[in-house]
Amino acid sequence: MNLGTRKLLDRSFTALGIGSIIIMGLALLVVLVPIVSNGIGALVFRETVEHRKLLLSEFHRGDAGDLEKELVISNGYRQKAFDILAAFDRELEQMEPERQEVYRESYEQVRTALRVLLGPLPGEELPELTRFRYGQTRWDKAEEKLHDLLYEQKWDYSNPDVIAKPNDVSRASIFAGTSLVRLFPYVEENIDRMMMPQWTIYWGFITDSSLDSHFFGGIWPEIQGTIFLAIGAMIFAFPLGVIAAIYFTEYAREGFLNSLLRSANSTLAGVPSIVFGLFGLAFFINTLHVSESKSVLAGSLTLAIMILPTIIRAAEEAILSVPKTYKEASLGLGSTKWNTIMTVILPAALPGILTGGVISLGRAAGETAPIIFTAAVSVGTAIGLGDVLSSPTPALSWNIYNLASEHEAAAQIRHVQYGMVLSLVMIVLLLNLSAVILRARISKKLKG
């Protein structure tokens, strides 16, 4: 090959390498951007008057007087829409039966759409489920539901060779010539007066319990469960891991036993996370009976086993990176080996050890598979500190799965799911970030 081609190949090789690194960066962006942008929407959004009503009656927050004034205005506008409905009710009564049949079904759809948008219609009983007692609490959802009120979705099955496509048909055209036709432009024009949207930061999303399986309220029980599980795992794994690391670095002699223990460590690191869940179920719950069934304790123990190898490795690396001269100086002054370890080596290795610990904490918080069978429940309230030994808890990681895949109305509560994912990712990434900062600060301190 001539030199030109060789140079070209060399350049393209470099481009390939840089390209694949850029793809990795892009992948990170592609994953994080929708999570962050939609997740913030769970916290910062335009709340409607329904949301303020909900907060006052369910969480006893907000000013009752202000809300009363708002409701008077809002109800004034709503009443006109309800009047149109009532007028059409009377008109429907007087139609001949065939024409009634034509409108009946579509009219029911209109009523349903209006009920979804504004809450129970006048004269209707208060529904059992909280989710049906209020209209749309978020303005973005209200706009979607307004579209549902104005247009009927019809599926086009005329061509059997193509996948059917939905078609929007204006409801005003369906009811042309009746008194109901006035409703649609009226609602479209006055929707913001009926809903009174306002930008708000709903901190309750983090601090409230959920209401009616996450339709309303916040995710505090999940956040608390995640914190309990992660900290519980650390309580068991951190001391064990650090002591094991001390043994491996300071006491172990090369030999069969040592290499066996080391391969055990890397084997444990490679076990699939779901197998930890199986083990936790079979050992902690079915054999040791640490609790009746799932519990925070069983979950923490399972997670502790999972993060143990990471902690041992990080602590080992930290201890090994302490300069030999520290140790020799201490031994030379006549202190014992144990004393040297406790007073000289461990303090010097502390930043590294803590960094590893904090990163493992993040890993324990983010894992799902080990806690499915051992600790997590999908619905539940925040548990007290006294219940951690016996009761299961909701946790962020599990509930993200549960709300996204198994919730009966998963598509309606996307904002809650995004908010949960963002919270979990934030917890994990902030822990990682603080590990980095911690390392920098403590090592500065140690240097003096």
Added chain:
Amino acid sequence: MQNSSGMHENEAAKSGRSSVFVVSARKRKLQKISQKSGEGTLLLIASFVAIVVLFIFWFVARDAVPYFRLRGFQEFFTSSEWYPADEPPRFGALAIIYGSIMVTLGSALIAVPMGVIASICLSDILPFTVRQYVKPVIEMLAAIPSVAYGFFALVVFAPLLQNVGGPILMWTWWVIAAPVLLLAVIVASELLTAPIEKEPKKKVLHLVSALFLGSLALLFLYFVGRHLQGLVIMSGTNALNVSIILSFMALPTIVSVSEDALQAVGRELREGSYALGATRAETIIKTVLPAASSGILAAVILGIMRALGETMVVWMASGNSSHIPDPFFNYLESIRTLTATIAGDMGEADQVTGSARFHVLFAMGLLLLVVSFVSNFISERIVVRQRKVLSGQ
């Protein structure tokens, strides 16, 4: 000397006279005992990990064996009919095992080339300052919880794939294949004309063969691209989706472990190659990669294990349908994996503890455990051997 002083101390102790030596002897003895016992305790705690590994094997196997005792081996490994709730139940896990293999292979196909090239780039090509910005990106990719990836795959990626999957595939094909084919055409036409000596004839032939091969490549690109664009993806939750997401989860492992392997190859080898006139790419491909190959292999095994053992992404975004796709390499169909089956079926099975339906999930867990143990063992042996070879030079 020491012996005599020891005897002296002993005598002193026997006679009961108080002396500094007595105290120090006792103290030394005590110290020695406490040191030994302390060391023993430390060893005990350190061997806790080994005990845990044994326990994991024991307890997973203990619940897996009853399944094989009840139903035998044949059905599990040869049938692909998975109807655990039927009467009589059927536990054919072949399709599920195949699903696991499929997504693992698929993610390896994406992650291994990308990861190895990225690690080469990190260790040999990029300057140190840029490397400092790339490292956090890789760490963040590794730190994002698997359920967040699963959520992304299910809520963002699957609808995207379902609606505009064809165009996405086509553009990916063009972006990746076009430059590769262009290079291939240039190199091939040059190699073809290399034996010809006469100058004007060579140039003409070079041009002709380049044009001919180039138009062939263009046709190939176009037709494959058109085929990809025309593909109808019935469901976005399929093997392709999962493979892509898993590959990005396996990448950090592959990159960091193989970067270590590349760093372990000394400067001398690289400099020797440069001195012989090789370009950087030639040095890396012909010298550095062979020397680091076993370490990179270990990295690949570890990365693949991450993909095989991953639960949440496959559970949420693989479609969970237990059948072997038709044809068997069709990545656009929904599949089901071992991990997802364990996670998904336990909820119904654990009310009937003791049934085959409960124990079959442990049998799957045991299968995963054995595979991860074996591959971990292999990768560890490889790393140890490479270290020996490199330090032996």
